[in-house]
Amino acid sequence: MDKEVLIQKYLQGTLNQEEEALLQEYIEKDTSFADDIPFYEELNYAFAKADYDTTKTQLRSFYKEERRSTWRKWSIAATFLILIGLSSVWYLKSTSSTESLYAQYFEPYKNIVQPIVRGEAVKTTKELAFKAYDEQNYKKAIVHFDDLLSATSEPIIEFYKANAQLQLGETETAILTLESRIKKTDTMYAEAQWYLALSYLKLNDKKKAETYLKSLLQTNIPFKSNEAQLLLDQL
C-alpha cells in the first residue's frame, strides 16, 4: 500500500487492523518515515485549527447577521408605529383644536346692508339676496350676490358672498373671494382679515391664520380685535 495513503488513513483514524500493522512495520524499518509522523500530525492539527477558527467566525457572523436583520425588521416596524402614532396624535390634536377654535369664533357677519322689514314686499335683487342671507338660505343668497356682482363689482357684496360660502363649508372658495376681491382700502378690509384668519384655521393652516390675525390687528380698526388677540395667544 502507498505510504501516503497509509498516512492519510492514519490521520483520518480509518486504518483497519491490517493497515495498522503495516504502518507499524514501516515505522520500525524506515526511520525517516517514522520521523515524519509528528510533521503530519502537526499539519493535521494546523488544518483542524484553521478550519475550526474559520467556522467559528462564520457562525458568529450568521448570528450577527440574524440579529441585525431581526433588529432591523423590528426597528422599521417600531418606527412606523411611532410615526403613525405621533402623526395621528398630532393631527387629531391640531385639527381638533383649530376646528374647535373655528367653531368657537365663527359667526356669519350680520346683514347690516339691507335691513329686511318683515311683511314688506321684496323688489330688488339686493333685497332678495339679503333676504335669503338673513333666512340662512345661503345657496340662494350666493345666486343673487353673483347676479349683483355681474353688474358691478362691490367689495361689500363680495364680503357677504364669502360669508355665505363659509356657511356652506366652501372654505377654499371663500378664501379666494376674500383674498382677491377685497383691497386694503375697502371698508370691509378688517372684517375680511378676520374671516380669512378663521378660514385658514378651519383648513388647519395656523401660519396663515396668524398672518391674517396680525394683519387685522395692524389695521387698528376695533373689529374683533380682542378676539383676534385672544386667538393669536391660543395658536
Next chain:
Amino acid sequence: MKKQRLITGLKEDRPEALRDIYLAHRKAFLRYSKKYPITASMAEDVYQDAIIILRDNARQGKLDHLKSELRTYLFSIGKYLIYTHLRKQKKVHLVEDFSTMYNEQTLMTEIVEATIPDGEQKHQMHVALEQLGGKCREILYLFYYRGFSLDEIVDTLGYSSKDVAKSQKSRCLKSLKALVKFPSYG
C-alpha cells in the same frame, strides 16, 4: 428529505446549510442549556462547537444513516460538551454515568471521538502554510485533513489527471517541509 439535504449540504461545505442548521436550533439549545450552571456566552460557545462537530461528523459520513433527528443528535453533542466543560471546572462530580445519558451507544463514541483543537497554535506550521500559497494549501488540506482520494481531488480542484494531482501534492509537501524546516529535511 430535509434532513438528508442538510447533511449533504454540510458534507459539501455549503455555507447556507451550516447557517440553516445553526439558526434553526440555536434558541432551543440556549434555552435548554439554562438547566446547567453555565453562562450565556459559554452556552453560545458550546452550541457553536456542537455545530462544528456535527459538521465534521457529517463530512466523515457518520451522519449518512442517521436515524434520530438532527436536533437530537446536535443536543447530545451539546450536552456532552457542557459536561466536559463542567467537569474541567470541577463543578460536576460525575455522579451520572455518561452512557446513561444517551440511548444510542454509537452516538456516544462518535461524540467522544470528536475533537476540538484546544487553544495553542502550532505557530511554525501555521505560518508555513500561509506562506505556501493557496493552491498547495488546498490540495494538502483535502488529502490529509479531509481524507479525499486523488480522484476526488481531481474532481474538486480540476486537475487534468490523477498523476498531475499526485505530483503536485508531493511538490507541495516538499515545499512545506522546507518552510517548516522540519528536522529530517533541514
